[in-house]
Amino acid sequence: MxxxxxxxxxxxxxxxxxxxxxxxxxxxxxxxxxxxxxxxxxxxxxxxxxxxxxxxxxxxxxxxxxxxxxxxxxxxNKEGTQLLGKTRKEAALVQQWVAFADNEFGPTAAAWLYPILGFYPVNEAATNKAKEDVKRTLSALNKHLATKTFLVGERVTLADIVLVTSLLRFYELVFDKSFLAPFKNVHRWFTTCVNQPQFKSVLGEVKFCEKMRVADASAAPKAAAPAKEAKPAKEAKPAPANEDLQKALDAEAAKPKEKNPLDLLPKSSFVLDEWKRFYSNNDTRPTAVDWFWNHFDPEGYSIYKVDYKYNDELTLVFMSANLIGGFFQRLDHMRKYLFASLVVLGENNNSKITGYFVVRGSEIPFGIQDTVDYESYNFEKVDPSNKAVRERVNAIFAWDEKIDGVKFADGKIFK
Ligand SMILES: N[C@@H](CCC(=O)N[C@@H](CS)C(=O)NCC(=O)O)C(=O)O
Known part of the structure; x- marks a missing residue:
């Protein structure tokens, strides 16, 4: 059952x-x-x-x-379980390690791993601080595990399960052999856990990182044009503390904005917000896509086919989805002028990113061209009156099971 x-x-x-x-x-x-x-x-x-x-x-x-x-x-918490500890004290220790996993590895994952995954802008100082914090935490954990197989008691508890999953992405992305060398007990414990059949049946074979990944080698900023490299003012700012990172980003976003030239365009009958609401609240096929083509105004808006230029470098599907997530995050200021659907087609180590941007005006707005991600994608204006174009747009809006004959793996909507 x-x-x-x-x-x-x-x-x-x-x-x-x-x-x-x-x-x-x-x-x-x-x-x-x-x-x-x-x-x-x-x-x-x-x-x-x-x-x-x-x-x-x-x-x-x-x-x-x-x-x-x-x-x-x-x-x-099932009757007879040992996952929550055998005694009242063990139960409290399990809670201790669960909170430890969140508090010690949550903010550090954000500062160190999120830029690699394309969620956050690169911030070297914040990453370095997170690295040091992680080392300090792992030292403490290493001491604790010197005499123990598992975190609490003699068997696997929820503490091990939660901490292993908190460390998973660190292991996949940045914990290479030399980084782990001083933390042998942690590594022994981690490998013991992930080799338990219950862990294995969920996680599969954990792919240990061979070489520590760094943000600019893998995330969207890699293709920044030289002109953009000349003005990295935003990224060179002194790094806020990890917990303050999001606050700083929010504050940046909340600053009053100059009037966007797109606001000066003649009024359009296609109301982007209305489309976004309609898309969210209705079945995409046929209801939302029919609405879209009945209301779309090719004078006031244009549609661009968007393809990632470096598909052969894509690895895991979730990382490709994160790449899109990072791009969309950096387009936040374009919400009034842009709707987009980008999808990952294929499978791990054999995939492509493709999709469509519906933008205000007849050109690719400056607010899109100005992102570091822009150079990594091909933008091709499409003819919205063409039947084949419409059908492919529908497939990408609806996240069809197969697109271009390839299996849909993941996708993100910018709205
Ligand atoms: N502390 C929460 C975090 C949940 C969370 O932040 N989820 C994110 C994805 S990792 C989410 O659903 N975001 C979607 C949204 O906010 O629209 C937990 O552990 O469940």
Whole structure:
């Protein structure tokens, strides 16, 4: 019998901790993959999960829950389980390590890994600070594990499960052999855990990083044009502390903006906001796409086919999706003038990124050309009256199972 399902995007470590706990407790918990930015913003989803965030759990009995640690706890908390510790003290220690995982590796992952994944702009000082923080934390953990196989007691508990999943991306992206050398006990513990059948059946074979990845070698900024490199003022600012990073980004975004020349264009009958709302609240096929073509105004807007230039360098699908996520994040200021759907087609190590931008005006707006990502994509204006073009646009808006004859793997909507 199914115990419940978790709404998420694919390969989410925050979900994997609940799935591993489910394996230990012989509970059937299903992953329900949703399109982020679309399915998690519908009124039905928000009625159950007010923040619209994933992971979000829905039990077979209708019980709903958000926050990944609460979900993992709920799945772990089955009668007779040892996952939550055998005594009152062990139970408290499990909670200690769960909080440790979040507080020590959450902000540092944001500052060190998110720029690599394209979520955050590159900020060398913040990354270096995070690296030092991680080393300090790992030293403490290494000491704790000098005499222990698992974090609490003699067996795997939720503490191990949560901490392993918090460290997963570090292991995949930056913890190479030389970085790990001083932390042998941590590494022994991590490998012991990921080799347990319950971990393995969820995580598969963990791919250990061979060489520490750095942000500018892998994230979107790699193709910045020379002219743009000459004015890195934003990125060269002194780095805010990790926790303040998001605040600083928010403050930057909240600054009053100069009037955009696109506001001076003649009024269009196509109201982008209306389209975005319609797209969010209706089935894409046929309802939303029909609405789109009935309302689209080719005088006031144009459609560009957008293709990533370096598809042969793409590796894991989730990283490609993150690359798109980073690009979209840096387009935040264009929300009034842009709708976009970019998809990853194919599979790990054999994929491409393609999609469409619907933009205000007849040219690619400066606000898009000015992002570091712009140079990494080919922009080709398409003819919206062409039937074949319309059909492919529909497929990309609707995230069809197959596009260009290739399997859809992931996608992001800018709206
Ligand atoms: N502390 C939360 C974090 C959840 C969270 O931030 N989820 C993000 C993805 S990693 C999300 O759903 N974002 C979508 C949105 O905000 O629209 C947890 O562990 O569950």
């Amino acid at each position: 199914v115990f419940g399902k978790i709404y998420t995007y694919p390969n989410n470590p925050r979900v994997q901790k609940a799935l591993i706990a489910a394996k230990y407790n012989n509970l059937e918990v299903q992953e329900n993959i949703v399109a982020i930015g679309k399915d998690n913003t519908t009124p039905e989803f928000l009625a159950k999960f007010p923040l619209g965030k994933v992971p979000a759990f829905e039990g077979a009995d209708g019980f709903t829950l958000f926050e990944s640690n609460a979900i993992a706890y709920y799945v772990a």
